Structures are given as structure tokens and as C-alpha cells.
Amino acid sequence: MLRFMLSALCLVVSANSLAATWSITYPRPLTENDQRTAYPVDLLALALDQTGVNYRLIPTDKPLLQEKALKQLAENRNVNVVWSMTDTDRESRLLPIRIPIYKGLIGWRVFMVRQDRLKEFKAIDTLQALLKLKPIQGYDWPDTRILQSNGFDVNTSKSYTGLFTMLAQKQGDFLPRSLIEVWAEFDSEDLHESIRVEPSLGVRYPAAMYFFVNKNNKTLARLLEVGMEKAIANGQFDELFNQQFDTSLKRADMDTRFFFEIDNPLLPTSTPVGRKELWY
Structure with missing residues (x-):
């Protein structure tokens, strides 16, 4: 071929x-x-x-x-x-x-959250519990429509940097970021000091x-x-x-992290x- x-x-x-x-x-x-x-x-x-x-x-x-x-x-x-x-x-x-x-790692999402919410996320053990919280995404991203189609009420930003500002200012509960992006963003000097990577959960959907x-x-x-x-x-x-x-996959503790699987109708x-x- x-x-x-x-x-x-x-x-x-x-x-x-x-x-x-x-x-x-x-x-x-x-x-x-x-x-x-x-x-x-x-x-x-x-x-x-x-x-x-x-x-x-x-x-x-x-x-x-x-x-x-x-x-x-x-x-x-x-x-x-x-x-x-x-x-x-x-x-x-x-x-x-x-x-x-x-x-396909673009569809493996872990959560950026504020430090004061870490205990709350640790207690989440069902997708229904996660659906009660509001994710933050880009307004024109396919991911936004994917999350919405699975029942999430999504808050959106028109700017990339605005995503992190919204999270720090409590304009949403969590920011799903892909495994290919999250660690570079977390290590950035520009990231607000209150933001952490939640250590145990994620969502996964088929995406390319x-x-x-x-x-x-x-x-x-x-x-x-x-x-x-x-x-x-x-x-x-x-x-x-x-x-x-x-290194990113190792930092994400893939062996112990649980991913809720959701659909991608797009x-x-x-x-x-x-x-x-x-x-x-």
C-alpha cells in the first residue's frame, strides 16, 4: 500500500x-x-x-x-x-x-481544578456526580459540543488564557485538559497559584x-x-x-487514574x- x-x-x-x-x-x-x-x-x-x-x-x-x-x-x-x-x-x-x-490522547482528559476543591473531586465516584459540576472549555472547540451532548453544562471562553482565568475566578468547577497539554500548562509560570491537576479522575472519549x-x-x-x-x-x-x-503519561498516574467514558457524536x-x- x-x-x-x-x-x-x-x-x-x-x-x-x-x-x-x-x-x-x-x-x-x-x-x-x-x-x-x-x-x-x-x-x-x-x-x-x-x-x-x-x-x-x-x-x-x-x-x-x-x-x-x-x-x-x-x-x-x-x-x-x-x-x-x-x-x-x-x-x-x-x-x-x-x-x-x-x-487519540486528545480525548483523554484530566481536570484542572482549584486547590480548595480537591477534596470534593476525590469523593466523586459516578459520572452522574460529575455531571452536577460545570466544566470550562473554548467556545468553538468540538470538545464543548461533546461534553454538552453527554449532559454537561459547559461554561466557555473565547480566549485560551481566559480558560484559566475563569477557573481561578470560580466561573466554573473544572477545566478538562488533554494528557498532551495539561503538564506544560500546569508548569507554566503564568498559571494562577490556586490551580492544581486533580490526581485521580478523568474523562475519555474517542477523538482524533x-x-x-x-x-x-x-x-x-x-x-x-x-x-x-x-x-x-x-x-x-x-x-x-x-x-x-x-513523561506526561507517567505524571498522570495512568495505572491508578479512573476515566469516565463518554460518547463523541461528532x-x-x-x-x-x-x-x-x-x-x-
Whole structure:
């Protein structure tokens, strides 16, 4: 299959375009301390390295909120690739590379809470008890709709930094953060001193974060797909993933933490859930 994909790629990408340098623009991080861009950019570089093309990865001039970045990508303006959690709407507007870049960990959520609420959360032993509390999420995130569809009353913020401010100011009870994000955020010097990572609970739902490109940019989509498939086959994808997230998984005490399982009605039917090697 991979050999066929490589042959197809060679038909699409001429020798001249391979020799040229691809300038690929991605969304600049929202803040100087936002570390969430590091791994996706490293993975982009790894995938492109597998294909042999010459390339430059360039951040946008200004930070872009997720929905704005996706809108500009759909309009083929300013940005060439965005990584985002998939849903049916995004796959209708954009071209996904259907390899979950975080192996589904985007759907494994642990809770940021205020220190004075830790005892309360320790006593929660049913999903019904958790549903009585209000989570905080981004207003345009698929996660917000997922939580709402499972019965949560969600408070939302239009800004990333506003999520943590809302939690510190008691405008919600907990902030679910994925295992790929939570520790970098917790270690940030900007985090309010009252916020802690709850040590024993979480929620889990099936979710995939993909690289997306413009609907008409099929050549770039093929480049990324072929490069990522090669990195999966030769073990370099797993090597990068483990290097980035082994410590985070250990800090989360995965052996003892309990995750309530909830549904994701937004998950497209084309999600490659049957490919076990792509998931944590």
C-alpha cells in the first residue's frame, strides 16, 4: 500500500517541484509560553523529511485562534496547514490527513481544578456526580459540543488564557485538559497559584487530531500522508511520540487514574479506529 502511495505521489509531484522549496505556513502559537505547537511542528518536519522534498516551515505573522486558522485555511489565505481535532463539519470544509497525530490522547482528559476543591473531586465516584459540576472549555472547540451532548453544562471562553482565568475566578468547577497539554500548562509560570491537576479522575472519549490542508491542496496532503505512513512503518513516529509524551503519561498516574467514558457524536465514520497502531 505504501509503495503504491509513493508511486502515486511521484506522478503528482514533478521532479522540478521536488527540487523546489516548499514554504509551508502554520499557525503561530497564541502566547510566547504556549508549547502546544512544538510537537506538531516536529511531526510535520519528520513527515516531510521522509519524502525527500525541500521545505521551510513558517509560523504565521500573528497568532491565530483555532477557528480563525481553520477559516483562513478553507479560504486558502495565509496558512497552509492546521492541526485540529476532527469532526464532520471540519472534514466537509477541509482535507484531513487521517492519521491521529496524538494517537487519540486528545480525548483523554484530566481536570484542572482549584486547590480548595480537591477534596470534593476525590469523593466523586459516578459520572452522574460529575455531571452536577460545570466544566470550562473554548467556545468553538468540538470538545464543548461533546461534553454538552453527554449532559454537561459547559461554561466557555473565547480566549485560551481566559480558560484559566475563569477557573481561578470560580466561573466554573473544572477545566478538562488533554494528557498532551495539561503538564506544560500546569508548569507554566503564568498559571494562577490556586490551580492544581486533580490526581485521580478523568474523562475519555474517542477523538482524533489531524493535520488539515485546503480542499484543493491534494499534493501537500499526499506528501504529508506518505511521509507520516513512512514514519509509522520505520518506527520514527512512535519514537517522536514516546520522546514527547512518556513523561506526561507517567505524571498522570495512568495505572491508578479512573476515566469516565463518554460518547463523541461528532466523530466522522471515516476515522481509522480499526488501525490499532495509530492509537494509544
